[in-house]
Amino acid sequence: MRAGAVLLALAAACGRKDAGPPLDEQWKKVVELSRPRVPAADATLLEHAMAVIEPHRDQLRRALDDARTGSPPTLAPDDAAAVDALTAWYDERGGLPRRTCAELVAGGRQILAAATLADLALATAPREEAAHRAEAVLYLGERLRDEGVNLLDIATGSEIADRAIRWATAEQVAPTPAWNQLAPGPELLPRAIAAEAQCMIELARQPSDTRLHPAELDGLRRFYLAAIADLERGGSDEDLVSRLTARSDEAQKDRSHPTLAVLVPSLGHLAERLLEQRRRYHAFLRGIR
Numbered sequence: 001m002r003a004g005a006v007l008l009a010l011a012a013a014c015g016r017k018d019a020g021p022p023l024d025e026q027w028k029k030v031v032e033l034s035r036p037r038v039p040a041a042d043a044t045l046l047e048h049a050m051a052v053i054e055p056h057r058d059q060l061r062r063a064l065d066d067a068r069t070g071s072p073p074t075l076a077p078d079d080a081a082a083v084d085a086l087t088a089w090y091d092e093r094g095g096l097p098r099r100t101c102a103e104l105v106a107g108g109r110q111i112l113a114a115a116t117l118a119d120l121a122l123a124t125a126p127r128e129e130a131a132h133r134a135e136a137v138l139y140l141g142e143r144l145r146d147e148g149v150n151l152l153d154i155a156t157g158s159e160i161a162d163r164a165i166r167w168a169t170a171e172q173v174a175p176t177p178a179w180n181q182l183a184p185g186p187e188l189l190p191r192a193i194a195a196e197a198q199c200m201i202e203l204a205r206q207p208s209d210t211r212l213h214p215a216e217l218d219g220l221r222r223f224y225l226a227a228i229a230d231l232e233r234g235g236s237d238e239d240l241v242s243r244l245t246a247r248s249d250e251a252q253k254d255r256s257h258p259t260l261a262v263l264v265p266s267l268g269h270l271a272e273r274l275l276e277q278r279r280r281y282h283a284f285l286r287g288i289r
Contacts, residue, residue: 041095
């Protein structure tokens with residue numbers, strides 16, 4: 001009897017070991033990856049600049065679109081001041097406004113305003129200020145990648161930097177040493193996925209009529225943990241995209257967790273875009289035009 005009990009206890013212990021640490025313990029990795037990679041800094045100038053742009057962003061976007069086939073847009077005094085605020089924010093190495101994952105609507109408006117502000121700064125840059133304007137825009141991209149709270153922030157930061165690189169290529173603006181310091185690194189994709197995962201879980205846990213069942217929540221967490229593990233396996237950009245595409249496809253077909261089909265994003269498409277933008281940035285720095 002006693003020997004049998006010992007064997008059963010050993011078997012149970014081995015089973016727990018094979019199962020790995022509890023889900024909450026594993027999730028700490030995602031939380032850590034999602035944390036900002038830069039210290040917080042004063043956001044006053046940037047916040048003011050975005051507030052100026054936001055109310056008439058659509059009008060400014062039309063002006064920017066028209067300017068692609070003509071002369072640069074003429075800025076109203078307030079808009080010109082907003083562009084100056086962006087460069088001053090860069091000069092003092094400011095940070096992003098504080099917000100949480102739950103502030104989706106307000107945060108989305110701010111991010112769209114930031115992207116338009118960046119485009120205005122480039123489109124209206126005098127030749128003698130082109131490199132400095134580009135630095136300010138690239139810095140904005142870096143802060144969004146490293147400090148943003150969710151996937152929208154990080155993807156927009158990557159897109160802003162990519163537009164600056166494309167603009168510099170077209171305008172034949174040579175990179176400064178700062179451009180190397182502001183380049184996206186290997187942390188870009190892991191942080192993008194982890195930040196989105198952490199935000200999604202935080203939102204799913206908010207009290208509401210559509211709050212997720214615990215089993216569905218755990219299924220979502222396991223999906224993101226598996227996606228992070230896919231990245232940790234390393235390999236080429238093509239390998240990472242292929243694994244994440246397969247991971248998303250599998251989750252969206254998982255009949256045991258029906259909400260995954262709705263909540264799981266196409267990580268392969270996301271990865272392909274972010275990695276392409278990172279490659280283009282580094283190719284530009286190497287003199288590949």
